[in-house]
Structures are given as C-alpha cells and as structure tokens.
Amino acid sequence: MQTDYMEREPPEIVILMLKACVFLALVPFICISQANSEQLDKSVSREIANNENPGFISIDCGSNVDYYHDETGIWYKTDEGFVETGENRMTSSSVKLNYLYFGKQLITLRCFPEGDRNCYTLKPKEGKNKKYLIRALFSYGNYDGKNLQQSFQLYLGVDLWQDIDFIEYYYHTEIIHTPSTDTIHVCLIKSSPTIPCISSLELRLLNNSIYQNEEINSTGAPQPLLKLEERFDVGPSTCYYKDPRNFVGRRDARYKDDVYDRMWSCDQLLYITFDWYPMGLDESINMDNATNDTYKLPANVLKSAAQPRNVTRTLGFVYTAYSSTAQYYVYLHFNEIEKLSDGKKRKINITFKNQPVPSKPIVLDYLKPVTLNIKIQGDVLFNISATSDSNAPPILNAYEIYKLITPLDSPTYAQDVGAITDIKSSYLVNKLSWQGDPCLPTEYAWEGLVCTGDTIPRITSLNLSSSKLTGEINISFSYLTELEFLDLSYNELEGSLPEFLAHLPKLKVLNLTGNKLSGPIPKDLKEKADNTTLELSVAGNHDLCMTGSCKKKNIVVPLVASFSALFLIILISLGFRIFKRQKGLGFDISKRQKGICWIQHVVCPLFSFIHSFGICWILNYGRFFSMSHIPNIDII
Numbered sequence: 001m002q003t004d005y006m007e008r009e010p011p012e013i014v015i016l017m018l019k020a021c022v023f024l025a026l027v028p029f030i031c032i033s034q035a036n037s038e039q040l041d042k043s044v045s046r047e048i049a050n051n052e053n054p055g056f057i058s059i060d061c062g063s064n065v066d067y068y069h070d071e072t073g074i075w076y077k078t079d080e081g082f083v084e085t086g087e088n089r090m091t092s093s094s095v096k097l098n099y100l101y102f103g104k105q106l107i108t109l110r111c112f113p114e115g116d117r118n119c120y121t122l123k124p125k126e127g128k129n130k131k132y133l134i135r136a137l138f139s140y141g142n143y144d145g146k147n148l149q150q151s152f153q154l155y156l157g158v159d160l161w162q163d164i165d166f167i168e169y170y171y172h173t174e175i176i177h178t179p180s181t182d183t184i185h186v187c188l189i190k191s192s193p194t195i196p197c198i199s200s201l202e203l204r205l206l207n208n209s210i211y212q213n214e215e216i217n218s219t220g221a222p223q224p225l226l227k228l229e230e231r232f233d234v235g236p237s238t239c240y241y242k243d244p245r246n247f248v249g250r251r252d253a254r255y256k257d258d259v260y261d262r263m264w265s266c267d268q269l270l271y272i273t274f275d276w277y278p279m280g281l282d283e284s285i286n287m288d289n290a291t292n293d294t295y296k297l298p299a300n301v302l303k304s305a306a307q308p309r310n311v312t313r314t315l316g317f318v319y320t321a322y323s324s325t326a327q328y329y330v331y332l333h334f335n336e337i338e339k340l341s342d343g344k345k346r347k348i349n350i351t352f353k354n355q356p357v358p359s360k361p362i363v364l365d366y367l368k369p370v371t372l373n374i375k376i377q378g379d380v381l382f383n384i385s386a387t388s389d390s391n392a393p394p395i396l397n398a399y400e401i402y403k404l405i406t407p408l409d410s411p412t413y414a415q416d417v418g419a420i421t422d423i424k425s426s427y428l429v430n431k432l433s434w435q436g437d438p439c440l441p442t443e444y445a446w447e448g449l450v451c452t453g454d455t456i457p458r459i460t461s462l463n464l465s466s467s468k469l470t471g472e473i474n475i476s477f478s479y480l481t482e483l484e485f486l487d488l489s490y491n492e493l494e495g496s497l498p499e500f501l502a503h504l505p506k507l508k509v510l511n512l513t514g515n516k517l518s519g520p521i522p523k524d525l526k527e528k529a530d531n532t533t534l535e536l537s538v539a540g541n542h543d544l545c546m547t548g549s550c551k552k553k554n555i556v557v558p559l560v561a562s563f564s565a566l567f568l569i570i571l572i573s574l575g576f577r578i579f580k581r582q583k584g585l586g587f588d589i590s591k592r593q594k595g596i597c598w599i600q601h602v603v604c605p606l607f608s609f610i611h612s613f614g615i616c617w618i619l620n621y622g623r624f625f626s627m628s629h630i631p632n633i634d635i636i
Contacts, residue, residue, distance in 0.1 A: 053255065055205025057122055061198045062088040062108030069103050072255050079110055082201075083120045085432065086110045089197065091141020097169055101254050101263070105200040106139045106170055112188055113195050117155075117444040119187040119436035122203055127182045131208045133260060134177055136161075136186065137200035139170040144195075152196040153189040158409045158440035162227065163191075170199070174263075176211050176402065178223040181414060185436040189444070204261045210295050213329055214375060215406055222410055226329060226402035230319065232265055233398050235304025237280040239266035257298035264301055264398065274316055277309040279395070282337055285367070293369045295333065301398050302335040302369060311393035319380035319401055327404040328380055332372045335397050336364040344391035350374075352382045361387045364395075375404075412439040412451065416459045419479035420446070426476065427469045452482070461485040465511070473498050483507055489537070490514040497521055497544065502528060511537045518543035 053074065060067070060076040068075050079086065089109050091097060097106035112118040124132065140150050149167040153160060162173050177184070184203070188196035215224040233253065255261035270276055287299040308315055321328065336346055346364045350357055350372065357374050364370065374382075380401060384394040411417070420438050423429070431447050438459065439451035450461035459480055465487045472495035477486065484506050493515040501510060502524035510525075521529075521536075521544065528534035538544055 053261075055124065055126060056261070057124060057201075057203040059120070059201045060105050060108060061110040061200055062090070063104065064088065064108075067104065071100055071103060072261075074255060074261075076105070076200075079120075082122065083110070083118065084435065085115060085118045086112045089143045091139060091143050092145065095141040095169060097139060097141055099170070101252060102137060102170070102200070105137055106141070109139055109141070109143060109197045109199045111143075111195050111197040112190070115190075115432045115435075117187050117189050117433070117436060118196070119185045120201055122184040122186065122201075123182060124184070124203060124205065126205055128179050131176060131178050131206040131211065132184070133174060133204040133206055133262065134184070134186065135172060135174045135200075135202045135204075135261075135263075136198060137170065137172040137202075138164060138166065138197065139199040140166070140197070141169060143197070148194060150197070151192040151194045153191045155185075155187040155189055155436075155441075156225065157185050157187075157222075158411050158437045159222075159225065159405065161186075161225070161405075164196075172200075172263075174228040175405075176206065176226040176228075178208075180222055181411065181417070183417075187436045202261070206260055207294070207296075211329075211331070211402075212373070213404065215404065222408040224408065225405035227405055229328070229401040229403050230265075231262060231398075231400045232267060232270065233298075233301045233304070234270060234276065234306040234396055235278055235281065235301070235398075236266050237278045237304075239268050253298045253300055257300060259296050264298060270317075271306070274318075275309045275313070276306040276315060279305045279307060279337070285337055287367065290335070290367045290369060295331075295369070295371050297333055297335075297369065297398060301333070303337060305335070305337055305395040305397045307393045307395045314383045314385035315394050315396055316383045317381070317399075321377075321379045322403075324378045327375065327377050327406075329402045329404060330374050330376060330380055330382065331400040331402075332374075332382075332384075332396060333369065333398040333400075334362065334364055334372070334395065335369040336366045336395075337397075338392065339366055340391055346392040346395065347387040347390040348394045349385050349387055350382060351385075352376050352380075369397075409440055410456045411437050412457045412459070415479055416457075416482070419476045420449070420459060420462075422476040423474055426474050427464075427467070427471070429464070429467060429469075431467075450485070458482040460506075463487040464491070465489045467491060469493055471495075473501070475500060477501070478504065481505060485509045487511040488515070493517060495519075497525065497538075499524065501525055507534060509535045512541065513537045514540040516543070517541040520545045 056074065058074050058076045059079060059082055061079055063076065063078050066075065066077050079088075087110065089111050091107055091109065099106060122134075124130070134156070136154060138150065140148075149165070150171075151163075151165045154162050154164050154173070156175060156177060157179075161175055164171070164173075186201060188198060190196055211226060213224060213226065252266060253264040258264065271278060281300060281304040283303070285303045287302050290302065293302075306315065319328075330352075332350065334348075338346075340346065347361045348364070349361050352374055353376070358372070362370060362372065384396055386392070386394045417438060424434055433444065433447045436444070438446045438449055439457035442451075445451060448463040448467075449459055451457040451459055460482050461484060462480065463485070466489070469488065469491035471493065473488070473493055475498070477483075478498075478500040480486075481504065483504055486501075486504075486507060486509065489511045490513065493512070494517060496519040497512070497517055499522045501507070502522050517538070518541070521538070525534070525536065529536035538546070
C-alpha cells in the first residue's frame with residue numbers, strides 16, 4: 001500500500017519542530033524575565049547605594065538615566081527634579097576623558113543657553129544647620145566643536161562661590177557650607193558670551209564637629225563658606241598607578257576610601273619643590289585600631305607620610321595667596337605610623353610665618369591621628385620641625401587649605417521664600433528668571449518682584465498680570481506680609497474674593513481686573529477701598545457683587561424643573577411598561593377613559609409646567625401611544 005509521505009514526518013523533525021514552537025512561545029517570557037532581572041539589579045544597586053552612603057546627593061548633569069558607578073559605589077541621578085532649565089549635551093568623541101574616579105560624569109554635561117541665571121535646587125533630607133561638602137565638576141570636551149575657553153560664574157545661594165575660567169578638559173571645585181535654610185541653590189550665571197555648562201553636582205553630609213572656624217555664629221546669620229584650595233595626600237611613593245585594564249591614572253582617593261567622599265590628590269612636585277621625602281605606604285598597618293579619628297581620613301592617607309629628606313631639617317611649605325587680605329584655614333593631619341621603642345616619642349613644633357602654633361609641641365602616639373587647624377591671612381607659610389628632645393624627625397600625612405568666604409549676604413526672608421515658591425508651584429508660573437533666591441543678587445531678582453534693600457530682603461511688590469493663573473486666589477499670598485502692591489489682573493482666577501487680602505497690613509494697591517471672580521467683596525476689603533487706604537480694581541469680574549450683598553438666586557424654578565424631569569421619566573417608564581404588556585390584555589374602555597381624564601384634568605393642571613415637555617400634548621393627541629394602548633386605571 002502506498003503511503004503519502006506528506007502525512008508522516010521523521011520523529012527527529014517532529015521533535016525539532018516541537019522544540020522550536022516551545023522556544024518561540026517562551027521568547028516573550030525570557031525577554032520579560034531578563035528585563036525584570038536588569039530592573040531588579042538596578043533596584044538592588046540603588047538600595048545598596050542609599051544604605052551605604054546616606055546624606056549623599058549625586059547628580060550626573062546631562063545624563064539621560066540614573067546609574068550605579070561601580071568604581072565608587074555611588075548611585076548617580078539625572079537632572080530631573082533638581083533643575084527646570086537647560087539642555088543635555090555630550091562631549092566630543094575625539095576628546096579622551098578617562099579619569100577613573102569621575103567616570104561617566106565627564107562624558108555628559110548640561111548647558112544653559114537661555115537666561116542669565118540657572119539654578120539647581122538641592123534639598124538634603126538632613127535639612128538646615130548641618131555641614132555639607134558640595135562639589136561641582138565641569139567638563140567642556142569641545143562638545144560644540146568650537147574649542148572655546150569656558151568662563152562664567154558659580155554661585156552658592158546668593159553668594160559668589162567662584163569664577164569658573166578654564167580651557168582644560170575638566171575642572172572641579174569644592175566648598176563646605178552650613179545652610180540656614182532647608183533648600184540649597186547652586187547657580188550658574190552667564191558673565192561672558194560663553195554658555196555655562198556643568199557635568200556633575202554632588203552634596204555630602206559632614207560631621208558638624210569637623211572643619212570648625214572662628215567665624216561660626218549662632219545669631220541666624222549665614223555661616224562662612226570654606227572653599228577648597230588644596231587637599232593633598234603627601235605620603236605615597238608614587239602618584240600614579242596602573243589598574244588591571246592598563247589604565248594609568250593619578251593615585252587619588254575618594255569614596256569608598258573616604259566616608260565623606262573628599263578627593264585626596266597626590267603631587268610628586270611637592271617632594272622636589274620642598275625637598276620632602278615620601279615614606280611610602282605601609283600596607284601592614286591596620287587603621288581599624290586607630291582612635292580619636294574625628295576627621296575620618298582614608299586609611300591609605302593615614303598609613304603614609306612625608307618627612308624631610310634630611311632628617312635634621314624641617315618640613316617647609318609655601319602657598320601663595322591671591323591677595324594679601326585673603327584669609328585661609330589650614331588643616332594639618334598627622335598620624336604616627338612607626339612603632340618607636342618604649343619611651344621614645346615623635347615631638348614636633350609648627351610655625352606659621354615664624355609664629356609658633358600651637359604654643360606647645362605636638363606629641364604623636366602610635367595610630368592616634370591628630371588634626372591641627374590654623375587661620376592665616378595672606379600667603380600660607382608653615383614649617384614643621386622636630387623638638388630638641390624628639391626621638392624621630394617631623395612627619396606630615398596630609399594637609400588641606402580652604403579660603404574663607406565672608407561676609408555673606410542673607411537670603412530673602414524665609415517666610416517670603418516659602419510663600420512665593422508655593423505660589424509658583426500652585427499656578428505653574430513659567431518664568432525663566434524664577435530660579436534661586438527671589439531677591440538676590442539684585443540684578444537677578446525674579447521678574448515681577450520688588451524687594452527691600454534690608455539686611456534680610458522682603459518682598460514688597462508682586463506683579464503677575466497676564467500670567468495665565470487659574471483657580472482660586474491661593475492662601476500663600478497672605479504670608480507676604482510686607483506686600484504693598486499686588487497685581488493679579490487679566491488672568492483666569494475664579495471663586496470668591498478671600499477675606500485674608502483685607503488683612504495684609506501694608507497692602508496699598510490690589511488689582512484684580514479681568515478675572516472670573518464671583519460673590520461679594522469682603523466687608524473689611526470694601527471698607528479699606530471706601531476710605532481710600534486701598535486702591536482696589538475689580539472691573540471685568542462680571543459675577544462679583546460690587547455693592548451691598550449679592551441677590552439670592554431664585555432656586556424655585558430649577559427645583560420645580562428637577563421634579564418635573566423626574567415625573568417625566570416616571571411617565572415614560574410607565575408608558576414603556578404599558579406598551580410591552582398591551583398584547584393579551586383586555587381593556588375596559590370606561591376605566592381607560594377615566595384614567596386619561598385623571599391624567600389630563602388632574603395631573604396636568606397641577607403641573608402646568610409639564611406642557612413645556614409636551615406630555616399632556618402627547619396624551620391628548622396620541623403621539624406617544626394610541627388610545628388602544630391605554631390600560632385600565634382605577635381611580636380611587
């Protein structure tokens with residue numbers, strides 16, 4: 001018997017086809033599983049980063065996605081939620097920016113071609129009166145192909161942080177700040193034809209007990225700023241290394257080595273310029289046993305030190321100040337890394353400009369870090385020498401130099417800032433200048449605002465005419481207690497005129513022309529307008545009662561109309577039921593006629609307004625259903 005080969009397939013082919021079908025069926029689930037796995041990995045990385053470094057805000061400016069930086073263990077976020085303006089850019093592919101500890105941050109940047117001031121808003125969870133280290137990173141990378149020198153200004157709140165002026169591939173600056181408010185503004189200001197750009201912005205919570213200075217006050221005035229000039233690890237025998245990927249880089253330390261994510265640079269020029277000798281890194285030292293380490297320097301920084309090449313000499317250093325009046329804070333970090341024989345100690349004297357500081361020598365104990373801070377004006381010149389009875393030459397592990405920025409301007413009065421910020425968010429005010437502090441610097445004050453020139457500025461005038469405001473008048477206006485002039489004209493404001501406007505103590509002009517306000521004018525507000533203490537303009541609000549109390553609206557007609565509509569629905573429903581039951585029913589004409597008469601002569605006269613719905617006309621002329629469809633209706 002001949003068998004059709006099409007009806008049979010070899011077992012191997014059948015099995016292969018079945019496997020293929022199963023695979024194709026599972027492909028969507030495999031893709032979903034992989035996507036979920038990737039998402040889970042990101043979530044785990046974010047969770048680890050949040051748990052390991054609380055108090056961090058890390059923004060990779062210009063990045064399109066959040067990501068976890070493997071080299072540092074830091075979770076970086078995009079600009080979203082921190083800045084309202086700007087455009088994302090990428091550095092030129094021809095420019096190599098391979099600095100290990102900055103990673104992707106050097107690749108992307110956010111630029112601000114529009115507006116004179118553009119600000120990032122940082123809101124650390126720990127809030128005000130805490131000490132923070134803030135770092136800004138700038139890379140140009142010839143993103144625009146123009147090879148331009150970068151020149152603009154960087155502001156912290158209302159105070160100048162630094163003039164940014166560089167042509168290198170990247171530049172970074174750090175500052176220590178103790179804010180008096182819960183919000184910190186970092187602003188880029190266009191001071192030249194250059195378009196300001198930024199690559200990264202980072203905030204790190206510090207311990208309030210470190211980096212103290214004499215200028216700290218408790219009066220509520222702004223705390224002085226400490227801008228980093230230099231921070232060096234002076235002990236490594238080499239400042240360069242090669243990682244497994246053959247990447248040669250500077251031996252700089254940051255997080256995770258440093259819990260505060262300070263960046264410790266290494267510069268071998270120090271050894272040549274000042275005749276220092278690096279003692280190198282002693283890996284055998286276990287800094288876990290170190291005590292009294294309030295500054296928490298990285299272990300590798302504390303495990304290496306520099307000493308004079310000639311042990312009989314001193315460790316000398318000079319830092320040239322920008323001006324003779326500039327003030328600096330110098331922090332010298334010491335840690336004894338040699339186990340000296342019993343009874344022997346390393347004792348050192350420190351002088352700044354030939355003045356001994358402190359008055360007594362410092363005695364170093366094994367693995368007990370010591371930090372000395374000194375305030376100095378003008379050039380920084382210090383010498384570290386061994387005392388005559390010291391058993392070892394002087395050493396230094398690391399040093400930091402900060403420039404003191406003071407006096408500072410006070411930001412706008414906090415209550416005014418809160419009120420105007422809430423007004424901005426409530427009405428979605430879209431004005432380019434509404435960034436940063438509302439009043440300061442004066443040349444960048446918010447459009448439509450006038451502020452006092454007091455030590456703590458207050459808002460006295462607010463013009464939001466033709467600003468597309470919608471909704472009711474926000475209660476936040478009531479917190480602008482120094483307001484003298486308020487113009488909300490030609491918007492889409494609606495609802496009643498709030499009573500609180502009458503209680504703004506200094507308000508002289510209130511312009512509400514061309515809105516959709518309704519109801520009566522509050523008594524106190526009308527009295528102020530009548531006795532000329534307030535210039536009130538409300539023209540164009542057609543539903544606003546200008547004089548006396550508003551007339552009560554006639555609610556009888558709408559109420560009766562509602563009942564009539566309900567009655568109409570009942571009659572239609574009744575007619576529909578009657579229509580469905582008409583077949584198979586017997587009708588008594590006399591009773592049917594009684595029912596019609598009852599509806600025509602009792603219901604209709606009582607509800608004559610139903611004629612407007614045509615119900616009685618329908619009953620009279622049979623347009624809704626014919627006489628043969630009327631059921632028996634017994635009138636009791």
